[in-house]
Amino acid sequence: MQHTKRQNADPPEKDGTAEKDGTDSAPCRPGPAERKTDGPGKYAFLPWLLMGLGAFSNVIQGRTAHPWLAGLGLLAFNSVYITVVWTSFNPRLRDSRRPLYALAVLTAITFAIALGFGGDWFLFFPLLSLASGTVRTLRGKKLAGWLIALSGTAGYLTGWHDDGPGAFGVGYGTFLSGMVTSTVLSLFDTIQELNTTRQELARSAVEKERLRFSRDLHDLLGHTLSVVVVKAEAVRRLAPRDLDAALGQVADIEAVGRQALTEIREAVTGYREGSLATELDRARSVLEAAGIDPVVRQAGPPLPPQAGALLGWVVREGVTNTVRHSGATHCEISVHADEDRVRLTITDDGRGPAVAGAGAAAAPGRLHDGAGGSGTGGRPGPVGGTGLKGLTERLAAAGGTLRSGPDGRRGFRVTAELPVGTGDMADAREAGG
Template identity: 55%
Template sequence: MKEAEGDAGRAHDAGRTQDSGRAQLDKPPGKLAFLPFLFMLSGDVQDLAEGRMPLPWLGWLGAVAFAGLYGATLLAGLDRARLGTALPRVLVGCLAAVTFALNIGYSGDWILCFPVLSLATGIVLRGQRPLGFAVLALSGAAGFVSAQTGHGIESATSIGYGTLMSGMVTAAILRLTETVAELRATREELARTAVERERLRFSRDLHDLLGHTMSLIVVKAEAVRRLAPRDAEAAAGHAADIEAVGRQALTEIRETVTSYREGSLGAELDGARSLLDASGITADIRRSGPPLPPQTAALLGWVVREGVTNVVRHSGAARCAIDVRGTPDTVRLEITDDGRGPATADGGDRGGAGGNGLKGLTERLAAAGGSLRHGPDGRRGFRLLAELPVDGPEEPGREGSGAAAGRTLVASGTGKGGAA
């Protein structure tokens, strides 16, 4: 058991680490993530520093202006508050002016400024209609300038394609990460809202359920206290009323809580696998056949819960098999284990008269037109077999829903946590 708990803890830590990594992937790039693209101009800067360009002071002025405008454009374009203003577009316009001035003045020596300019344009215009036109225009301009300054057709084509892809890919990646982040935030907000609404509904239902009952119990208790010294018979009558009201309130609370905990057969099978794994019992779960109606699935879900609870608490088994086989007319659920059988070493009775859970299940399945059989499975182990018609009859006076079936099972004693 300790090893299972350790494995579960490690799995939880791994899941938490995976969720943290996924959250990092969903986070949009930071404002400094695109600054390293300025290293594309390192060759031109080196030529400028080594004196292979005319008018070095003018070249340095243009390089510093380009780098400063590019950094300012990144800061403004990645700031969601400023993105809708005119500032990012003005900065991109100034950056384009410096790019064209450097390439015209230095005969295309600064041609790699165009892909960097396109990247900044993709950041500023992402998700907007002018993006495609602006990037195509920059791509054409880069190819034209490259061809006119003697770089050749192949070089012009390469620089034009690189300029196009630089802007479009950057814009696509940013939009994707921002959309994923927005969807995640929306999902978390919807989950919080759903929890708050469910909590409010639950508290309101409990208030409506217990408000009158508790008031009546308080009044009756005060009457008992007043009448006990002088009229024992009347006090006993009020005490009996308190007992009846308390029993009724307990039944109503069970029904209310059960309606919140009602789940499908699939959910119960998943829970059974988790419980068996945590208990160190090998789980072999198989399911086949068509989908089941809600009432039938709810009844079988309670059989799975009761059967697996008994396996964990009383069997001492190393393996448990759950097999669900359905046809258009009937469904069969079988739970077997290789444990100690009906008579357990700890005094529990998995199949005898003391098993209130199995007794209640037998009654409920019989009312639905089915059956529940249990007993030894060969020389070792225990076998629980439930059979139900897919369209079984509804109990008179009960709604034909899975929630109704679950509430009735609790009232019959199934929800007491096992047969023992």
């Protein structure tokens, strides 16, 4: 059991297959590299305000008419610009209309100071475009239309003023500033979404692997311990009168234990695949040791390995439940296959689900809730116990079905049907864990 403990403690590092399939739990917690993909922050857009140094210099040197009014306009532009950027990067406000309202105010201020003072003040149009690119609710076609209109207007107004810095430069710079900003921020947003999706996929893969592992351990340990108990009871009965037969049962217990260790190691590595023929042989031996008369019938062509593996799990679980809970004296296992489907039926003549279910409360340590322990109250359909419920999910993933319920007035029946076509069974190995 040491292998099992190590696998539970640290499955990703010990299992190379899990790492390949993305089951490493490390990506579930974003590391330093992932946190760096958030993109440029709001402070990255503050240095661009230095483009207004020319206008600021004109105010300081008194080369602008109404310097006090120009200073107030410069202060208002910088303040609203920062407001637009801050609200656009605020997780609680960026998807609201507040950045748009602030951008509308910034647009009015930009047109006012550019038309009022001319010259270097037209360089505030690229800054207005830069702020527009940070507004997430304005991306896509809306932003493209806005930038085209803004850059065209900025170029026209700059050319209309003889002292402008260049109509083409202002118009082109206005369009390019907003478009590049929006593209870069959209790219980083997409990277962040991909990282989040990758983490969710990693979590899902880890949960799926844990489910497979717990399901395999349930089936393996439940069956193995049931066999050991039955064999031990047989030893106790045979030892006083037939020592050789008792020693044979002890040898079987040793063989079952060794086989269980091998199967647990295979389950840990995820490569275990059962065999229907092997499980039928084991079922016959276990039933005979429990004093139950076994009848095994097979008809039809050989089954694909995937279908045989899934049905092997059904045989293992059904026979274990019959031995432990039914009190039956006769158990029949029938396998009928054709070119399209295979049908497996396990029928016993035990007490049935109602009686066994009544005694379930007296066996709190049970590993299986099989025949009669499902709490179904004698109703047909999938049993609610852990073992057959897990098998129902496995067969459903492979396109099959599993039904269980009382067999007439007495006994219990488990019926599994599975497609055996090549295409239908393509995912059966994965479904079976």
